[in-house]
Amino acid sequence: MTFDVKTYNVIAQEGIDVFPKDSYTVNQTEKPDALLIRSQDMHKTAFGTNVLAIARAGAGFNNIPLVKCTDQGTVVFNTPGSNANAVKELVVALLILAARPVIPAIQWAKKMGGADVSLQTEKGKNHFDGTELQGKRIGVIGLGSVGSKVARAAYDLGMDVVGYDPYISVEHAWRLSNDIPRAESLDDVLNDSDYVTIHIPYTEQNRNLISAEELAKMKDGAVLLNYSRGGIVNDHDVCEALDSGKLRLFMTDFSSPEVLNHDKTVVTPHLGGTTEEAEVNGAKQAARTLRKYLETGNIVNSVNFPTVEMPFEAPLRLTLIHQNIPNMVGRITTILANREINIDNMINRSRDKIAYTVIDAAALSEEQVEELEKELMTIPEVIRVRALHNHA
Numbered sequence: 001m002t003f004d005v006k007t008y009n010v011i012a013q014e015g016i017d018v019f020p021k022d023s024y025t026v027n028q029t030e031k032p033d034a035l036l037i038r039s040q041d042m043h044k045t046a047f048g049t050n051v052l053a054i055a056r057a058g059a060g061f062n063n064i065p066l067v068k069c070t071d072q073g074t075v076v077f078n079t080p081g082s083n084a085n086a087v088k089e090l091v092v093a094l095l096i097l098a099a100r101p102v103i104p105a106i107q108w109a110k111k112m113g114g115a116d117v118s119l120q121t122e123k124g125k126n127h128f129d130g131t132e133l134q135g136k137r138i139g140v141i142g143l144g145s146v147g148s149k150v151a152r153a154a155y156d157l158g159m160d161v162v163g164y165d166p167y168i169s170v171e172h173a174w175r176l177s178n179d180i181p182r183a184e185s186l187d188d189v190l191n192d193s194d195y196v197t198i199h200i201p202y203t204e205q206n207r208n209l210i211s212a213e214e215l216a217k218m219k220d221g222a223v224l225l226n227y228s229r230g231g232i233v234n235d236h237d238v239c240e241a242l243d244s245g246k247l248r249l250f251m252t253d254f255s256s257p258e259v260l261n262h263d264k265t266v267v268t269p270h271l272g273g274t275t276e277e278a279e280v281n282g283a284k285q286a287a288r289t290l291r292k293y294l295e296t297g298n299i300v301n302s303v304n305f306p307t308v309e310m311p312f313e314a315p316l317r318l319t320l321i322h323q324n325i326p327n328m329v330g331r332i333t334t335i336l337a338n339r340e341i342n343i344d345n346m347i348n349r350s351r352d353k354i355a356y357t358v359i360d361a362a363a364l365s366e367e368q369v370e371e372l373e374k375e376l377m378t379i380p381e382v383i384r385v386r387a388l389h390n391h392a
């Protein structure tokens with residue numbers, strides 16, 4: 001069996017190399033089996049039911065229509081943590097740039113000339129006085145892969161760190177250092193912080209999370225950083241807070257005309273995850289996840305399907321995506337039993353309204369498999385059936 005993977009955006013070659021050339025093609029058909037993407041807006045990109053899976057090399061997946069994917073049986077993956085270090089390092093750089101006017105000072109120094117350069121330097125440098133980060137308070141909203149790293153780095157810089165994440169996963173909570181106190185409410189983070197940095201996904205609930213009301217609660221002259229997504233912060237309200245002096249500076253990875261035109265903003269062009277290392281990590285992780293799903297049906301790091309991992313040891317594996325309603329397993333296994341197919345191993349997992357069943361069985365002829373797939377698809381609540389052959 002061969003698979004075709006279609007890519008969008010710049011995908012690191014190291015990720016493409018994960019696909020063996022004898023069983024995969026890349027960008028060769030109009031009807032690919034899987035998509036490997038970065039920020040491509042899949043809400044505006046046509047794709048059909050031929051797409052078994054979409055892997056997003058990166059953390060955010062708000063560029064993918066999840067409801068459509070789930071309904072048509074397309075499994076969506078992301079690559080948690082693959083670019084977290086890159087974002088952390090950029091945020092550290094921005095914190096330093098917010099505290100000290102390094103860039104204007106460099107621009108000024110470049111303009112100097114003549115034999116008395118060192119005299120000019122000593123005379124003029126006081127125009128570029130900064131402050132230190134040590135001892136200043138920073139509120140970190142979201143303590144997942146990125147936020148927990150930012151919190152740790154800020155702590156190591158001597159900052160007084162407070163984190164806020166009411167939905168933190170058990171895994172991230174375990175990894176979070178005891179040195180990082182957790183706030184009970186968003187207000188506790190906003191009230192006293194000199195710096196506030198946001199590291200949460202863009203969801204309907206998080207849209208405009210920081211608007212006029214929240215900005216009013218912030219300390220006068222605070223600095224706000226948004227390296228999560230545009231839309232989490234209300235740019236119009238932020239510009240008003242900058243005008244009134246409530247905020248001293250807004251640093252963001254997501255441009256909008258209003259923010260770009262304001263002189264108290266620092267705007268980077270969605271650069272958080274753009275390092276060689278992060279791009280390679282993300283592309284390799286995404287490609288490996290796709291391979292696992294396409295070749296074994298196992299699902300890890302999906303954002304719309306349950307995690308399912310069952311060793312693939314039998315000659316034949318059937319995977320079924322179906323609605324999460326009672327007696328589906330009974331109806332599926334009755335079809336197998338009527339055909340005297342003995343089940344070697346089986347797993348069924350659900351997530352919200354979708355469920356996934358994996359059944360391992362002895363070898364069948366091509367014709368038998370085809371007939372079986374057809375009959376399983378006659379169950380109205382079954383969305384997709386795949387038959388995988390074990391080549392190991």
Ligand SMILES: NC(=O)c1ccc[n+]([C@@H]2O[C@H](COP(=O)([O-])OP(=O)(O)OC[C@H]3O[C@@H](n4cnc5c(N)ncnc54)[C@H](O)[C@@H]3O)[C@@H](O)[C@H]2O)c1
Pocket residue numbers: 059060061080081083084087141142143144145146147164165166167168169172199200201202206209227228229253270271272273274
């Ligand atoms: N600028 C970039 O290039 C870049 C790179 C990586 C990630 N991101 C963005 O940053 C986001 C976070 O990335 P991550 O890898 O840390 O994801 P993650 O899933 O590991 O962590 C997100 C955390 O936010 C928490 N959270 C959700 N809503 C919250 C809320 N209202 N208040 C407080 N906490 C909340 C979750 O519980 C989770 O712990 C991504 O979704 C993506 O949009 C941007």
Ligand SMILES: O=C(O)CC[C@@H](O)C(=O)O
Pocket residue numbers: 038039057058059060061083270272273274
């Ligand atoms: O692909 C990129 O460069 C952006 C990645 C980033 O936005 C993410 O959500 O991980």
